Amino acid sequence: MLTLENISVGYGAIRALKGVSMRVEQGEVVTLIGANGAGKTTTLRTITGLLEPTEGRILFEGQEISGKPTHQLVARGISMSPEGRGVFANLTVRENLHMGAYLKKNKAEIAQDLERGFRMFPRLKERESQKAGTLSGGEQQMLAMARALMSRPRLLLLDEPSLGLAPLVVHTIFEAIDEIRGEGTTILLVEQNAHAALKHSDRAYVLETGRIVMEGPSKELAADPRIKEAYLGE
Amino acid sequence: MDTFVQQLINGLTVGSIYALIALGYTMVYGILRLINFAHGDIYMLGAYAGYFIARWLGFAGEPSVAGLAVVLVGSMLAAALLGMAIERFAYRPVRKYARMTTLITAIGMSLLLENLSVVIFEGTPRAFPELLHNSTYRLFGNAAISKTQLLIFGVSIILMLLLQWIVYRTKVGTAMRAVSFNLNSAKLMGINTDAIIVFTFALGSALAAAGGVLTAQYNPTIYPLMGIITGLKAFVAAVLGGIGNIPGAVLGGLLIGAAETFVVGYGQLVGIPSTYRDAVAFAILILVLLFRPAGLLGTTVQEKV
């Protein structure tokens, strides 16, 4: 479904990704783990067209998408809950969700998706007319995820959805990830919380300073001594 | 008492026009963090567009409500197209560079529009035709309100309510607020942010043109540099209200208009000559920057559009 071929990306003189290749198959949950600064966010920003690769190409459902503007990629079925949530603090929860459905025309479907988001995260329903800026970190993450689902993506990118959240909220977020996958949505999950990420995914890539250093089924990686030592703190 | 009311009416008349122009500054700033220095010139060009539409379509000799409406709407459309062209061909290409680059481009655009206008329209002022037969209604004592003033209030209020509705009730308005808060997040929603930015320029420019035509009904002399001082005052109004804040721009415009009229009216009593009229806005600017840089309605986490 998604293929990255030898992608390099830089910020000015800094080369953040140095020839990254990876793929995500239809229906999979793939996780990308790595230390702070490894290039995980850069990878997702490149996939969504917010950054342009200096080398390599990206294919989505067989077509090259590198260099296409972000809004066109959303129209094709890619959606992202960005690092730091990126909710519109000046808009209400409901307005945020409506922005997620910006490209959708069918009012009935939008209403249906809104209800689905509220069912997944009942807290959002309670805060429906509040400005998103007044939500707690966990609620903002729920909003970012519910909002990303409003475009009915076929590929959902999640950038550190559990960052800085209380254990109970982390649990809610990962339950939601399982639920989204259960509905058949393909997910690329970026996490520093390698433990949870490996548990909730099929395959994993390990990124170190802009290069993929390891890949494989999540179960195998979770059992790998190098991963255990470097990322699972065992 | 009647003098006071009269001053207030006159002040709010000028203030409504400052408010219309200030809205464009504040919306563009909210969305791009750019002070569009050419905005005052768009106001001027809006007045010229109105002048030519009135002449060409023959409304100049015969005042009528229909003629006024055509001139007003026509000049707003012309200015909207101009604002869109300026965004597309002057600001968008330099947007990816440092903000200072865009700012200097805006100053250059302003000088270009002013000098081109001097060449094309000539420097000599022109008399703007009367589009509505003016008459005066006595309120009480010596206080009166003219039809033109009522027109200015009426049109300004309608346009501001319309803007309020667009920004807070429609999808494109919600997208404008989203873009102004976080450009990349807005892109991730599938919003074509360039389209929203160009739409914002169109809206702001149309409001400025309405201000231009209305001014020309109140004070019927137009000239190529008329946008400089009015533009600066409207900019001060936007800063006073809290730049990026829509209700703030309206409040700021009305306050500046009232303040300068009161200085003209009552200044002598406290030793301020009426020739200081144009200095009032700038004195206010200095005070705002010293004591309340975020503006009256601006807060640290202000809602920017």
Ligand SMILES: Nc1ncnc2c1ncn2[C@@H]1O[C@H](COP(=O)(O)OP(=O)(O)O)[C@@H](O)[C@H]1O
């Ligand atoms: N906007 C930026 N400008 C310059 N360098 C950046 C920027 N964003 C990230 N980087 C650098 O790129 C590298 C990868 O960053 P990032 O993709 O954010 O890593 P991660 O998400 O894995 O923590 C880091 O060295 C970081 O300092």
Ligand SMILES: [Mg+2]
């Ligand atoms: Mg990151």
